[in-house]
Amino acid sequence: MKKSIAKIYLIGMLAGWGVFSSGCVKNLLDQDPTVDPQLVNLWKTESDATLAMMGCYADVRSVFDRDYLMEGHGEYTRVRGSAVSSTDLRLGDAYNGAGGIYDPTGYADKWDEMYRYLYGGVNRCNYVIDNVNKLMEKEGISRTNMERLLGEAHLLRAMCYFKLISMWGDVPYFSRTVTSNDQVATLARLPIGQVKDSIISDLNYAFEKLPQKSPELGRASKPAALAVRGKLQLYWACWNEFGWPELAGFQPSAAAATTAYNAAAADFRSVINDYGLTLFRNGDPGAIDGPGQADTLPNYYYLFQPVANNSPEMVMSFPHGGTNTGQGEELMRDVAGRSHEGSQLWVMPRYEIADRYQSTVTGDFATKLIPLNPADVPDARTRANSALNPQSYQNRDYRMKASIMWDYEMSIGLNSLKSTGWCPFIYKNWGGSVTIDGIRYITYNTDGNNSGYVFRKFLRNYPGQGRSDGDYAWPVIRLADVFLMYAEATNAVNGPQADAIELVNKVRRRGNLPPLAAAKTASKATFFSAIEQERIIELLGEGHRGFDLRRWRALERVWGVPGSAGIWRIDTHGANQTRYYQNVPERTYQQNYIFRIPPSERDRNPNLTQNTPWL
Structure with missing residues (x-):
C-alpha cells in the first residue's frame, strides 16, 4: 500500500559521492515505517554528514539531469515518447510516463512520477538538514563545515520546490523529515506565494552559508x-x-x-x-571547419563535453561518474544513433530550428532554406538555399555546426569503445554505403529520425566510453x-x-x-x-x-489560437510529419499551462485539490 505523497529516499545513496546504493529506487514509505540502526549510527562525525550530503546531491540530481527530454515541450526539438524505459531503475522514474509526455501538447497529465520524485528530493534534503542540525550540537564538530552542508541542503530543497511550483503552482509544503504517512496524509496545497517565500528563505540561507567558490x-x-x-x-x-x-x-x-x-x-x-x-573559453567562437568536415569544431561544441566540467560558466551543475560507476550520464544514448555505441536517438532537432541560425555576415536571419525531395528534384543537393545542399549552411552562427548535423556532416562513429572512423549523416540513408571524394563511408544509422537533422550537441567525438557512461556535468x-x-x-x-x-x-x-x-x-x-x-x-x-x-x-503565439488549423512540423524533404494544435479547444491550452496534480496522490490525501483545467 502506498503510504506517501512522495517517494522518500532516506537510506539510498549513502555510499559516497557519485555512487548509488542498492536501495536508491525504493519508496521507503511503501514499507512499514522503521528506524534503521545503521542510520542511527551514521550521524556521529563530520565525515558522516558530508557522506549523507553527497548522497543528497546524487538523489536530487535525478530530477534535473534529464531536463533535456522536456525540450520536447517546445517547438524546435522532438523527443520520442518512449525515451525513458520503465525498467531503467538506475536512472529512476522521474521522467517516465505514458506516451506523449515529450510532445508540445498533451503532456501535463503525464508527469506524476516527477511530482513524487521531487518530493523525494525535498525529503532527502529535510533528512540532511534535521540531522546536521543535531550533529552541530555535539562537541568537536566544526560549525563552519556543518553550516556549509546546511547551505547545500537548503539550496537543493529550494530547487526541488521551485520546479514543483513551476509545474503545479500551489503545492504542499513541509520542511521536516517525513517518516510516516500520518505526517503528510492531510497536507493541503499551500498558495504559491507562500511556497515562493519559503524558497527565497532557503536561498537566502544558502547564500549566507555557501563558500564564494567550491x-x-x-x-x-x-x-x-x-x-x-x-x-x-x-x-x-x-x-x-x-x-x-x-x-x-x-x-x-x-x-x-x-x-x-x-x-x-x-x-x-x-x-x-x-x-x-566567465564564459567557457572566454566566449571566443574558436575555429570551424567547412561543410562536411568536422576535424575542427567551434568552442561551443566543447562546452557540452567533459572538458567544460570545471568551466566558470557552469554556475550550477550535477556531475556524473562515467565508466564503471553506475553513475554515467546518458546524453549520447539519447541524442545519437546506432552508429555511436548503439545509441537510440530519442532526442533530435526539428527541421524548423535550422532557419533560426543567423548569418555571420549580416547578423540577421538568412534566406530561408528550401526543403526538397531528391527523388523529385534531381538537383536538390546543389540548388541554392536547398536544405539538402551543404553549401546552404555556410556563414551561419557557429553554434549551428556545433549543435546540429545536416546531410553530409561528419561525426566519429563509435563501436565497442573504439572509433570506426568518420560517419556521414544523410537523411533516409541509414547505414548505407556512400563514396565522398573517392572515399567509401558507411552512413550514420539512426532510429526514428523524421526531420533531416540530428544533434551534434552532447555527442561525444572520442572513443572509450559506452553510450550510458558519460562523465559530463549537466548544467542546471x-x-x-x-x-x-x-x-x-x-x-x-x-x-x-x-x-x-x-x-x-x-x-x-x-x-x-x-x-x-x-x-x-x-x-x-x-x-x-x-x-x-x-x-x-x-x-x-x-x-x-x-x-x-x-x-x-506564448503557446498561442507559437501554435495559433484555439480552434486554428495548427502548425505542421516538416522535414528537409518537405514532407509533413506532425501537425500540432489542430482545432484544439481553449481547454487544451489551459491544460498545457499547468500540470495535473497526480490523481493517486489525491486518492491518498483528501485535502489535495486539483488544478482547474483538470477538473
Whole structure:
C-alpha cells in the first residue's frame, strides 16, 4: 500500500559521492515505517554528514539531469515518447510516463512520477538538514563545515520546490523529515506565494552559508544560490505580468512583477560581476571547419563535453561518474544513433530550428532554406538555399555546426569503445554505403529520425566510453543563461539597457555573430525578441524552451489560437510529419499551462485539490 505523497529516499545513496546504493529506487514509505540502526549510527562525525550530503546531491540530481527530454515541450526539438524505459531503475522514474509526455501538447497529465520524485528530493534534503542540525550540537564538530552542508541542503530543497511550483503552482509544503504517512496524509496545497517565500528563505540561507567558490566539482557556491534566486524571481515576475489564470486563487500584480524583475536583475548582476565567472573559453567562437568536415569544431561544441566540467560558466551543475560507476550520464544514448555505441536517438532537432541560425555576415536571419525531395528534384543537393545542399549552411552562427548535423556532416562513429572512423549523416540513408571524394563511408544509422537533422550537441567525438557512461556535468544554470535572464529582467522594467545589450552580444559572439543591429534594440519589444532568439539558439536542447513558453504565456503565439488549423512540423524533404494544435479547444491550452496534480496522490490525501483545467 502506498503510504506517501512522495517517494522518500532516506537510506539510498549513502555510499559516497557519485555512487548509488542498492536501495536508491525504493519508496521507503511503501514499507512499514522503521528506524534503521545503521542510520542511527551514521550521524556521529563530520565525515558522516558530508557522506549523507553527497548522497543528497546524487538523489536530487535525478530530477534535473534529464531536463533535456522536456525540450520536447517546445517547438524546435522532438523527443520520442518512449525515451525513458520503465525498467531503467538506475536512472529512476522521474521522467517516465505514458506516451506523449515529450510532445508540445498533451503532456501535463503525464508527469506524476516527477511530482513524487521531487518530493523525494525535498525529503532527502529535510533528512540532511534535521540531522546536521543535531550533529552541530555535539562537541568537536566544526560549525563552519556543518553550516556549509546546511547551505547545500537548503539550496537543493529550494530547487526541488521551485520546479514543483513551476509545474503545479500551489503545492504542499513541509520542511521536516517525513517518516510516516500520518505526517503528510492531510497536507493541503499551500498558495504559491507562500511556497515562493519559503524558497527565497532557503536561498537566502544558502547564500549566507555557501563558500564564494567550491573547490570540489559539483558542490554549490554562492553564485549558484544567487542564480537560482534570481531565476525564481524572474519566473515570479512573469507569472505576475502575464498572469496564470489556470492557477485558482492566483492574483497577478503589476507592482509585484516590477519588484520581482528588479530583484532578479540584482541577483543576476551580482553573479555576473562579483565572482570572477566567465564564459567557457572566454566566449571566443574558436575555429570551424567547412561543410562536411568536422576535424575542427567551434568552442561551443566543447562546452557540452567533459572538458567544460570545471568551466566558470557552469554556475550550477550535477556531475556524473562515467565508466564503471553506475553513475554515467546518458546524453549520447539519447541524442545519437546506432552508429555511436548503439545509441537510440530519442532526442533530435526539428527541421524548423535550422532557419533560426543567423548569418555571420549580416547578423540577421538568412534566406530561408528550401526543403526538397531528391527523388523529385534531381538537383536538390546543389540548388541554392536547398536544405539538402551543404553549401546552404555556410556563414551561419557557429553554434549551428556545433549543435546540429545536416546531410553530409561528419561525426566519429563509435563501436565497442573504439572509433570506426568518420560517419556521414544523410537523411533516409541509414547505414548505407556512400563514396565522398573517392572515399567509401558507411552512413550514420539512426532510429526514428523524421526531420533531416540530428544533434551534434552532447555527442561525444572520442572513443572509450559506452553510450550510458558519460562523465559530463549537466548544467542546471550556465552563465550565458544568467546573461540572458538579466537582459530579460532589466528590459521588462526599463527597456533596452547598455549593459544588457553588451551581455547579449557576448552570447552572440560565441557564434561568431556581429553585435545586434540598432533596430534590434530600439524598443522593449524588439529587444525581447532578440533575447528570445538567443535563448532559442544558446539553450537549444537543454530543457528551457517549454518553461519559457509557459511563463511568457506564448503557446498561442507559437501554435495559433484555439480552434486554428495548427502548425505542421516538416522535414528537409518537405514532407509533413506532425501537425500540432489542430482545432484544439481553449481547454487544451489551459491544460498545457499547468500540470495535473497526480490523481493517486489525491486518492491518498483528501485535502489535495486539483488544478482547474483538470477538473
